[in-house]
Amino acid sequence: MKRSHESAQEATEHEDTPKDEAIQKAEPQEYEVVETQLTKRPDQRNIVVVVVDHSGSTRINDRIRKINNGLQVLTEELRSDERLADETEVAVVRCGGDAEVAVDFTRATQFTPPNLSPGASTPLGEAVNLSLDLILGRYRDLRADNVHTRSPFLYVLSDGNATDDEAVVRKASRRIRRLAGEEQFLNPFAIGPSDANFMTLNRFMEGSPNNPLEMESADYADVMKWASKSIRIRSVPETDRERTPNPSDHGLKMV
Numbered sequence: 001m002k003r004s005h006e007s008a009q010e011a012t013e014h015e016d017t018p019k020d021e022a023i024q025k026a027e028p029q030e031y032e033v034v035e036t037q038l039t040k041r042p043d044q045r046n047i048v049v050v051v052v053d054h055s056g057s058t059r060i061n062d063r064i065r066k067i068n069n070g071l072q073v074l075t076e077e078l079r080s081d082e083r084l085a086d087e088t089e090v091a092v093v094r095c096g097g098d099a100e101v102a103v104d105f106t107r108a109t110q111f112t113p114p115n116l117s118p119g120a121s122t123p124l125g126e127a128v129n130l131s132l133d134l135i136l137g138r139y140r141d142l143r144a145d146n147v148h149t150r151s152p153f154l155y156v157l158s159d160g161n162a163t164d165d166e167a168v169v170r171k172a173s174r175r176i177r178r179l180a181g182e183e184q185f186l187n188p189f190a191i192g193p194s195d196a197n198f199m200t201l202n203r204f205m206e207g208s209p210n211n212p213l214e215m216e217s218a219d220y221a222d223v224m225k226w227a228s229k230s231i232r233i234r235s236v237p238e239t240d241r242e243r244t245p246n247p248s249d250h251g252l253k254m255v
Contacts, residue, residue: 045149046088046231047105047138049131050074053158054096055122063193064118067157070220071113077228078108084232085109091134095127095158096120105138125164128156128172128204132179135186150234154188155227156204157220160197160212169203177207187234189213191223191252198255211254218251226250 050071058064071092079085085108094102096119103114135152142149154176162169179186190201190212201212215223229245247254 043147044087044235045142045147046084046235047135047142047149047152048088048090048227048231049093049135049152049154050090051093051095051124051127051131051154051156051158052102052116053122053124053127053156054094054116054119055159055161056096056118056120057122057159057161058096058116059118064116066220068113068115070157070224073221074224074228075108075111075113077225078111078231081232084235087235088231089138091131091138093127093131093134094119095123097123099123099126099130101130101134105134121163122158122161123164123168124156124158124160124162124200124204125168125172128154129168129175131156132172132175132186151185151187153227153231154186155223156188156190156201157223158190158192158201159195160190160192160200162197162200169200173203173206176204180208180210182207187230189227191215202255213247213252214255216251216253222250223252226252 052067052071054064054067058067074090078088078090088108089105090103090108090111091101091105092103092114094100094114094116096116102116103111106112131154135154139149139152176186176188180188186208187210188205188208189210190205192198192201192212193215196214198212198214205212226245226247226249233244
């Protein structure tokens with residue numbers, strides 16, 4: 001079932017929601033990420049959310065087709081590793097006219113990417129807030145079921161031309177700063193084409209360990225190949241990990 005995020009006005013009026021207060025007051029162990037020896041077990045889980053900007057600008061240079069192809073590549077890359085596919089849940093949040101869950105959390109073995117069309121405006125702040133709500137909700141559900149959950153991944157694919165009210169963008173930025181910087185719980189990445197508004201994308205990444213990434217020579221398929229490799233490497237014990245894939249090896253440049 002698709003779910004829409006709160007309006008910009010509601011976000012302004014309820015910026016400090018009970019959920020956010022609970023995050024701030026949580027005991028440290030609530031967000032402790034458990035690293036254990038990996039075998040093919042159902043009690044190990046990766047949480048991945050991809051925020052896709054499919055606003056009107058994606059009509060340019062056949063960008064929407066390339067975005068849809070990138071989501072298909074992510075699916076294929078995750079499924080190429082049986083263990084990884086079994087342990088990874090993927091959700092897609094779209095923003096093009098409004099912000100909505102296009103695909104709720106689904107095991108990669110059964111995940112079907114959405115086929116998106118160009119939309120209108122870019123409520124990017126709403127989409128990021130919605131994705132964080134999804135991540136935290138799923139994390140709590142899995143912990144309640146005694147499932148070990150690794151640090152979630154958030155990939156924001158956008159040209160950065162957000163049309164939200166300032167308060168909504170500020171709220172999303174603050175939440176990422178807390179979850180990625182202070183709590184070291186979240187792995188967020190903001191990725192845009194060369195003509196993106198990187199000042200806005202950088203606002204979402206402020207306080208996190210990751211700068212925005214520019215698709216210098218990459219297309220969306222390259223981005224998703226890099227993302228899947230990053231997820232795979234973080235899914236094995238630290239002593240057995242390969243080198244973290246360098247974004248520059250996949251046509252991405254740190255901004």
